Amino acid sequence: MTFETVKQVRVRYVALIGNPNCGKTTLFNALTGLRQKVGNYPGVTVEKKEGRLTLAGNSEATLLDLPGTYSLNATSPDEKIATDILLGRAEHTQRPDVVVCVVDASNIERNLYLVSQILDRQIPVVVALNMIDVAEEAGIEVDVKMLERELGVPVVATIANKGIGINELKESIANAQSRTAQKRPWSMPALVEEECGELVGLLQQYHKLNENSAFDEALTLLTSPEALEEHRDRFAPELLAHVQKDHERLDFMGIDRQSVVVEARYEWIKSVCGKAVTQAQTSALSTSDKLDRVFTHRIWGFVIFVGLMALIFQTIFTWATVPMDLIGEGFDSIGNHIHEVMPAGDLRDLLINGGLAGVAAVVTFLPQILFLFLFLGLLEDTGYMARAAFIMDRLMSKVGLHGKSFIPMLSSFACAIPGIMATRTIESPKDRLVTMLVSPLVSCSARLPVYALLIAAFIPHDHVLGFLSLPALTLLSMYLLGLVMALSMAWLFKKTLLRGAAPLFIMELPPYKLPSLKSVLLQMWERSKLFLKNAGTIILGVSIILWFLATYPRVEGVTPAEQLQHSFVGKAGQLIEPVIKPLGFDWKIGIGIIASLLQREVFVSTMGTIYNIQNSDDESGSLSLQQQMRNDIDPETGLPVWTALTAICVMVYYVLAMQCMSTLAVLKRETNSWKWPLFQLGYMTALAYVVTFVVYRVGLLWGFGV
């Protein structure tokens, strides 16, 4: 291969591109020192991320991490982000000066397909041959020098997660050279080449295209079945007539126009691999194959999945209690300390009942949330996530979606926002929209404090079904209710608003691997930082505002409980009480629901603040929030405000109601209009109200209301 002119390029903007799950983000993190999310399933990265890359001689460049893609003909929104940037079609983003093509060495043939498409462009390329450790284990050996010669671009072997080859890669990026007028290495059958050549000539003549884009257009016109109809207005009639004749000739010769280019590329790849790759014949089943026989088994697969979920919820409940109690005690002693050292007055009340009570109520649940993220991280990192999608495909196809829609739902266990983002991997726009609409019904980590508080306070600690306790079972039921409702609504939407064809499901299943403790812990660390920051800002802010509204206007000579009744919050509560009375909620719950429209954890902090104010002068003020809630008596009826049924109704309401402004904002961004977020807010709130009402009435009938 010869270069006509070899020119060093100024490297300022570098993009990482490659197949899904080949290690781009791991490489990005190693190159920039950042901590973007890594996981062992395709479609972890769904938006572009930028970082600073310091090259030799201290020159700085911007490095871009992109979603994975199988080819430059993108079909899903995440792939489109990658290909648009590479082809210079993205708004506000320049074309990269150098492209680092990440290739998974253990799966080199398929990965080289994208490389072959990129090599057709005149853009400086460096190939990072990643995962050579995995390849070696599978008995695949790659001759890097030979591959370099065959591809005509620098190739660097790397093991991204161990930081091997990173410096060499930096060097190659810094020395990247422009590739002008390089001969295309792959070739199609003679007849197709001939006609393609003619078309390129015509396109340059009629439409003044440069050689590169003329070649692209020629290929599309020749191979795409709808090309003629689709591009009728774009091209000169003479040209289209020529294309028509070409089609007839190729069809007559029995050449499959659709597949001819892909096959030609794979032919070339085969010859490259023939020279540069040696693979030991392995007939034995790999470990992943053996595991898949169990984990994706038609019966066992499902049993294992449900068992895993049950185990997760059980451990969240049992293991987390110890650190939770510690945090609770910690906050208590801070409160006591403030109580002792400060003189009585509004400021002390504000600190203890306003700030501390609200924040403490939420922060107590940090351990549970950490456990949830630990398990989600393990699922993602072992490769089980993709299997879960696969197992669920049959169930999902019953509601008209496919297995890929299950990954956003699983991600929504953490938070609906990454869940909605993860829908970018879904090819069909309608299926994607349906998935975005229903994903927030899946219980996110913000609901966990609400469930945990109410379960701990009102669900007896009995054992059922052997190892499963009643609290864990209740928690599991809430999560299942969310999932079942998500699926039912998906079915409804697919039947009515967003009809579509039966879904075609295809998804890569990465090899199983031992989870990297480091990356799981990092995820947990990032999450807890976010959670604490939220507690220190939004929760604190809302708690303080709530304290003012619950303390003023002052009335003299009444008990704190009566004072609360006469405050702004109390008045507002009485105003909304008629609306929520049918659900069995009293006005304090109503205030919690309104305040937590912002985000769901606020319910817990609101309870903390309100109950602390209500009981601020008597002994019960020093009791735990759960105890205070259990002791709360409705002054009018003399009955407890909270029963187990009330607790369940509040939980059901929280499972179903849309109480998260950030989710709505993200949905607005992803769908580009307020129509769908408003629809989501409306349908979820209505659903929550109706279902909670039914649960309450049925519960009363069955005598659970006491």
Next chain:
Amino acid sequence: MHHNSHLSLTDVPMGQRVRIRQLNSQPDFCMRLREMGFCENAVVRCVSKGSGTIICEVCNTRIGLNQLVASSIVVSSFE
């Protein structure tokens, strides 16, 4: 021995290797199949079968498909 019996990927027993002959789906989706390795003439091995789903190995990767996709891939045995 050369068989020319054409089957779809759904009919392939577990563990057997076959060669892809033809893709019968919407053009866009066929393109996607090819790009993921299910190209005409590629060799596929059926790794395991679930209920309504299949895992096969192509180009050293495991790929999960549903029945609808698998039935649109025409294969022939080649050994």
